[in-house]
Amino acid sequence: MRHARSSTLLAALILASALAGCTSSSEPASSEAPSSEAPRETVAESPSPATPSSSPEPEPTDVAPELVATAEGLGPLVIGSPVTAEGGALVAYTTEDCTTGYWATGDAHTSPSGGYAHEGGDSFTIWADGESAPVQRIDVLDPAIETDRGIAIGDAETEVQGAYPEAEREDGASVSHLYVVAGASGQLVIEVAADDTAYWGEAAGTVAFVRILDADAVPTAIAATDDTVGMCRG
Numbered sequence: 204m205r206h207a208r209s210s211t212l213l214a215a216l217i218l219a220s221a222l223a224g225c226t227s228s229s230e231p232a233s234s235e236a237p238s239s240e241a242p243r244e245t246v247a248e249s250p251s252p253a254t255p256s257s258s259p260e261p262e263p264t265d266v267a268p269e270l271v272a273t274a275e276g277l278g279p280l281v282i283g284s285p286v287t288a289e290g291g292a293l294v295a296y297t298t299e300d301c302t303t304g305y306w307a308t309g310d311a312h313t314s315p316s317g318g319y320a321h322e323g324g325d326s327f328t329i330w331a332d333g334e335s336a337p338v339q340r341i342d343v344l345d346p347a348i349e350t351d352r353g354i355a356i357g358d359a360e361t362e363v364q365g366a367y368p369e370a371e372r373e374d375g376a377s378v379s380h381l382y383v384v385a386g387a388s389g390q391l392v393i394e395v396a397a398d399d400t401a402y403w404g405e406a407a408g409t410v411a412f413v414r415i416l417d418a419d420a421v422p423t424a425i426a427a428t429d430d431t432v433g434m435c436r437g
Contacts, residue, residue: 270327272350272413274386277327277341282389282417285335296334301435306331308433314345319431321346321356328433340432342425343413350391350413358410360395367393376424378402379411383422389415392422402427 270278279289286294286306293312298304308325318324319342326345331338346356352366363370363382370382370393378399384391392414396403403411412425423430 270348272341272343272348272391272415274384274389274391274415276338276389276415277329277343277348280329280338280341282339282341282415283337285337286329286331294329299435302437303435304334305435306433314347316347316356317345319344319425325433328431330432339417339420341415342432343415348413350393354393354410354413356410356413357406360408360410363393363395363410373422377427379424379426381422381424386418389418390420390422391415394424394426396426 274282276282276284278293279287280293281287281290286296292309294306294308296304297307299307306329308328312326313324314326315323317326321344324344326343326348328342328344329338330340343356349355350366354363354366367382367384370384373381373383376394378397379394380397382393382395384393393410394412394414396406396409396411398407400407414422414425416422425431
């Protein structure tokens with residue numbers, strides 16, 4: 204009898220153990236295997252810097268337009284016409300420290316090679332007999348300003364002759380001679396230093412000044428004279 208009960212008890216224990224194993228294995232497995240790596244810290248990405256434009260930034264430009272000397276004038280300064288608002292960006296009428304008025308070149312238009320001695324000063328000067336009077340004369344003093352055919356202060360006389368074959372040569376000045384180019388309302392006067400190295404040094408035989416005059420004016424030289432404009436005359 205005891206043997207039968209023991210057999211019954213042993214069978215019950217085996218069955219209970221088997222049922223426990225089935226219950227444990229019937230639980231659903233995790234859908235993802237645990238990662239062996241440590242969790243990564245999420246870092247917000249900085250916005251990418253703007254891609255620079257492929258086209259270069261425009262270079263700053265001077266307030267004045269490009270100045271080219273012709274028989275009619277210099278940029279917006281026109282022989283035979285009063286100074287316009289556009290020309291007023293280059294010159295100003297003043298009586299400062301002077302009993303008479305004159306046209307002064309703006310401070311923005313000076314050059315280390317400008318002035319009548321080409322040692323620093325105005326790039327150009329003008330003359331008009333009053334604030335509303337027509338411009339009668341423009342003196343170009345800066346080697347950086349060219350004529351419409353590419354002639355500038357410092358160029359050789361042969362270059363002038365090649366650029367302006369129609370120009371009339373006028374002699375008679377003491378240390379220079381002139382090449383005069385007639386225009387519709389004015390005349391372009393290119394003054395060339397004579398071959399006098401004692402006076403001119405290395406500048407002998409080159410363009411010394413460029414002057415633009417009224418069509419009716421008599422061309423004259425600047426070199427070795429006090430015939431200047433753009434400053435107080437008394």
